[in-house]
Structure formats: structure tokens, C-alpha cells
Amino acid sequence: MTSARNxxxxxxxxxxxxxxxxxLIDVASGASYTWETIDGAVDAFARRLADSGVEPGDxxxxxxxxxxxxAVAVWGVLRAGGxxxxxxxxxxxxxxxxxxxxxxxxxxxxxxEGSDASVLxxxxxxxxGPEFESVRGGEDLAVLGYTSGTSGSARxxxxxxxxxxxxxxxxxxxxxxxxxxxxxxxxALPLFHVYGLGPGLxxxxxxxxxxxxxxxxxxxxxxxxxxxxxxxxxxxxPPMYRAxxxxxxxxxxxxxxxxxxxxxxxxxxxxxxxxxxxxAIGIPVYEGYGLTExxxxxxxxxxxxxxxxxxxxRALPGVEIRLVDTDGSPLDLDEDEPGTGLVSxxxxxxxxxxxxxxxxxxxxxxxxxxxxxxxxxxxxDLHLVDRAGDLIIVNGFNxxxxxxxxxxGELSEVVEAAAVGIPDEKTGESVKVxxxxxxxxxxxxxxxxxxxxxxxxxxxxxxxxxxxPALPHSPTGKLxxxxxxxxxxx
Numbered sequence: 001m002t003s004a005r006n007x008x009x010x011x012x013x014x015x016x017x018x019x020x021x022x023x024l025i026d027v028a029s030g031a032s033y034t035w036e037t038i039d040g041a042v043d044a045f046a047r048r049l050a051d052s053g054v055e056p057g058d059x060x061x062x063x064x065x066x067x068x069x070x071a072v073a074v075w076g077v078l079r080a081g082g083x084x085x086x087x088x089x090x091x092x093x094x095x096x097x098x099x100x101x102x103x104x105x106x107x108x109x110x111x112x113e114g115s116d117a118s119v120l121x122x123x124x125x126x127x128x129g130p131e132f133e134s135v136r137g138g139e140d141l142a143v144l145g146y147t148s149g150t151s152g153s154a155r156x157x158x159x160x161x162x163x164x165x166x167x168x169x170x171x172x173x174x175x176x177x178x179x180x181x182x183x184x185x186x187x188a189l190p191l192f193h194v195y196g197l198g199p200g201l202x203x204x205x206x207x208x209x210x211x212x213x214x215x216x217x218x219x220x221x222x223x224x225x226x227x228x229x230x231x232x233x234x235x236x237x238p239p240m241y242r243a244x245x246x247x248x249x250x251x252x253x254x255x256x257x258x259x260x261x262x263x264x265x266x267x268x269x270x271x272x273x274x275x276x277x278x279x280a281i282g283i284p285v286y287e288g289y290g291l292t293e294x295x296x297x298x299x300x301x302x303x304x305x306x307x308x309x310x311x312x313x314r315a316l317p318g319v320e321i322r323l324v325d326t327d328g329s330p331l332d333l334d335e336d337e338p339g340t341g342l343v344s345x346x347x348x349x350x351x352x353x354x355x356x357x358x359x360x361x362x363x364x365x366x367x368x369x370x371x372x373x374x375x376x377x378x379x380x381d382l383h384l385v386d387r388a389g390d391l392i393i394v395n396g397f398n399x400x401x402x403x404x405x406x407x408x409g410e411l412s413e414v415v416e417a418a419a420v421g422i423p424d425e426k427t428g429e430s431v432k433v434x435x436x437x438x439x440x441x442x443x444x445x446x447x448x449x450x451x452x453x454x455x456x457x458x459x460x461x462x463x464x465x466x467x468x469p470a471l472p473h474s475p476t477g478k479l480x481x482x483x484x485x486x487x488x489x490x
Contacts, residue, residue, distance in 0.1 A: 008076075008078040010202065011042055017035075019036035022034060024211050027212060027214045027225055031125070044123070044124075044132075045072055047130075048076075048120070048123075049077060049080040056080075057141070058081075060108075062086055063192075065215050066190060066213050067213060071211075085103045086145060092454060094455055095457060096114055097115055103144050103146075105117065141160055147291075155354045156354060162348060163295040166349040167349035171199060171300075173316075178261065179206070179233060184233070185232070186231045187200045187212065187214065189236070195237075195266045195290075203235075212225065222240075223255040227256075227258075232259060233260065237267055237428075240264075242273060260283070261286070263285070263288060264285050265289065288300040291370055294347070294351070295350065299314055311381040311383050312382050323343060323375070340385060346365070390420070394459040397457075399421070399460045404433065405417045405418065405433075408433060411451060413437050413443040414435055417434070418479055420433075420484045421485070432485070434466045436469065
């Protein structure tokens with residue numbers, strides 16, 4: 001794996017090590033594909049891309065659900081020297097067009113409905129080779145992943161082959177390893193999200209393991225799949241574990257008997273979930289932390305070997321974490337109490353800046369401020385206590401309030417709107433909006449939600465709409481969002 005320069009080289013290496021080993025199993029169709037078959041399909045698709053006019057460095061959008069064809073499309077684009085722009089299937093046409101325009105992607109693989117781009121059909125798994133040698137690698141751009149970050153609207157995060165491969169290697173060096181060749185890994189995550197793509201799909205390819213792909217997570221169905229496919233590792237998010245815990249303990253113990261490792265990321269894991277899982281089946285959930293900009297994993301409780309409620313663990317091997325003040329200066333941590341500061345990271349897994357010019361990436365010394373606030377305890381474990389800014393995280397996806405507020409501002413009845421994150425048992429957080437209407441204007445929550453649903457991705461659509469005569473502001477005119485997170489009148 002260390003010799004790989006192009007992310008698609010992980011597939012080639014796994015095909016050579018274990019050609020007949022199962023690579024991807026699609027729960028929906030029941031189809032199973034070996035690493036040899038996947039590698040040949042990647043070759044065939046890379047050739048089809050090249051024949052379609054894709055040149056090294058061209059951005060290619062991949063808009064498909066979690067399925068083997070998605071994986072082959074991503075690896076095919078990378079092998080052909082292109083840059084993958086992963087886009088969710090649920091994005092409305094307006095948002096799709098904006099991402100395509102910003103990235104400069106003129107080709108969409110999969111569902112291009114609502115766009116003006118050329119559309120290339122999904123890979124055909126039965127198509128094979130001949131061998132296509134990987135084009136580009138190392139510092140060349142591999143994935144352009146869009147994230148709201150902690151400020152502004154969605155920005156393209158430039159992830160090089162070096163960054164993604166480094167994070168695969170950093171994670172693989174943990175003990176116990178998150179994924180080994182003999183593992184059967186349940187991936188019920190959206191693969192277009194960096195968490196599903198990196199710790200999920202790329203880790204499986206790096207180890208030459210087997211991924212069992214489940215497009216949508218339903219706890220009852222997932223338990224059956226885990227038992228039927230003898231799943232050994234599950235890469236999940238907090239709502240998945242909360243949903244599983246609703247099943248009777250005896251059912252969990254029977255269905256999860258083959259699992260050796262549960263990992264969680266993308267959003268904070270409630271402390272009770274760790275204890276409940278350990279009590280129910282004797283296995284805890286290990287938690288990690290990272291961002292799209294960090295390729296993505298920075299820390300994990302696997303590093304210390306013990307899940308610690310409230311902590312996201314220690315830095316991966318090859319990653320450095322430190323706390324800094326708002327000027328970027330390291331905090332003095334010699335005091336009795338742990339200092340709280342902005343989390344800053346350095347490592348080969350970091351991005352190359354934001355699209356298109358690489359702005360606001362790691363500084364001259366390689367450090368990047370994440371925008372999260374935390375402290376490091378006496379064991380060296382990182383605890384996140386807040387976010388710098390008002391970012392809302394829904395099921396691991398970033399929602400920036402300003403984007404929601406702009407869409408609601410299109411409604412003629414609205415004078416002012418504010419979007420905030422509120423706790424949600426299923427998704428960690430959900431979006432609440434508070435609106436001030438013009439005198440005499442009438443507007444229903446249903447109309448507001450319908451308006452947003454037509455213009456925003458599903459996870460950005462408000463789940464709660466409230467109306468107020470005015471919004472609270474600070475003396476300097478800044479919106480006091482903390483007040484709005486509470487129910488009106490509370």
C-alpha cells in the first residue's frame with residue numbers, strides 16, 4: 001500500500017494479492033464481485049472515460065447511490081487521471097448546477113438529471129480491461145469534496161492522492177486495525193460523503209477486505225444483513241447505534257455475534273451509547289474525529305485502546321494535534337486545568353487548500369485550524385466542547401445557517417430569518433428556523449418547508465419552523481443564535 005501513488009492503485013494491489021477474494025457485495029442485488037473483477041471493471045471504465053474525452057485533471061462528477069458501480073466509477077475516474085467530484089443523489093437541480101459550475105465539471109457519471117452537463121452511464125460490472133495504467137498521483141488533485149466548513153457557503157476541498165493515501169495508511173497502522181484483509185465491513189453510509197469514502201471504501205481497498213454495501217440504513221434490516229453476511233466490522237454514525245439499541249438485548253447478541261469492532265464518526269457520539277453497547281453485547285464503540293479538509297480522520301479512541309465517553313481520542317500515527325488561540329499561537333498548557341482552544345492539526349493527510357486556488361489551506365509550517373474548540377485531558381485525549389461558528393451538523397453533513405436563511409429570504413412574506421441547530425435523537429442535530437414576517441403577512445410552516453425542500457438538499461431542510469415578532473441581536477447587531485436554539489417562550 002505504501003507504494004501506491006494513485007488512489008486506484010489500492011484496487012490493483014488488492015487484485016494482485018487476492019484476485020478471487022470478495023471485494024464488494026451489494027445487498028440490494030445480492031451480487032458479489034471479486035477484487036480481480038473490480039480491478040478489470042475499473043480498467044474498462046477508465047478507458048471509457050478516456051475515450052469520452054476526459055483528460056488528466058478534468059473534474060468528473062459522480063452522482064450515484066451507495067453501490068458497487070459508485071466505487072468503480074470513483075476508481076475509474078482516478079485511474080484515468082480525472083478528479084472526482086462526489087455529489088449526493090438527493091441534491092436538488094439548483095444545488096447540483098451550482099456545484100458543477102463551481103467545480104468546472106462538465107461530465108456527470110450516473111444521475112445528471114437537472115444539469116446541463118454531459119452524462120455518462122454508470123459502469124457495467126461485467127466489462128473488463130485491458131489493463132489501464134494509472135495516470136497522475138501524489139500531489140495531484142484526486143477528490144474535490146464540497147463542504148460548508150465553518151464559514152460561508154459550500155466550498156470545494158482539494159484532496160490530493162497523497163492526502164487520501166496517507167490517511168488510509170495512518171488508519172491502517174492502528175491496533176487493532178480498523179480493517180484487515182479478513183474483515184467483512186458493513187458500509188451503510190453514503191459513499192459520496194468523505195467519511196463513507198475514506199474510512200469506509202478506501203480503507204477496505206487498502207486492506208483488500210470485503211465491503212458489504214447497504215444503500216439505506218434500517219436497523220431491523222441491518223441486523224439481518226450483519227448476521228447473514230457475518231459482518232466483522234461496522235463503520236457507522238451515532239444515529240445508527242442509537243437505532244440498533246432499540247432492539248432487545250437478546251436479538252442484538254444473536255445478530256451481532258460475528259462483529260469484532262464498531263467505529264463511529266461524523267458527529268459526536270452520546271456517552272450513553274458507548275456504555276449501552278458494551279452492556280448489551282460486550283463490545284464498545286470506538287469514536288473518531290476529522291473533517292473533509294483532513295482526509296478525513298484526525299483522532300480515534302482506538303489510539304489509546306479504550307473508548308472514553310466525551311472524548312474523540314488521540315491523534316493517529318503521523319498526525320499532530322495542538323490547541324491554539326485565535327491568532328494561531330499554541331496555548332500554554334502548563335496550568336493545573338486543561339486549556340481550551342482551537343484545534344489545529346498537521347499531517348500528510350491534510351488537504352491542499354480550497355478550490356480553485358488552494359487558499360486557506362495549511363500554513364507555511366503545515367498547520368491547519370479546524371474551527372472546532374476543545375481541550376486535551378491528562379491522558380492526551382481530545383475533547384470537543386464547541387464549534388467556532390454556527391455550523392449545524394445533521395447526520396455528519398454540514399449545514400451552514402446562512403445558506404438556509406438565503407433560501408427562506410426568497411419568500412416575499414419574510415422580513416428576517418435565522419437558522420440554528422437543535423438536538424435531534426435521530427440525526428444528532430436538525431435545522432430550526434425562526435422567521436419574522438411583514439405586518440399582515442401570513443405563512444405556514446408547511447409552506448416554508450416545501451419551499452426549502454425544492455431548493456436544498458434533504459438534510460438542510462428545516463424540521464422546525466417558528467415565528468417571532470423580532471429576532472434577538474447583540475448590541476453590535478450580531479444575531480444571538482444561542483437564544484434561538486431554545487423553544488420560544490422558554
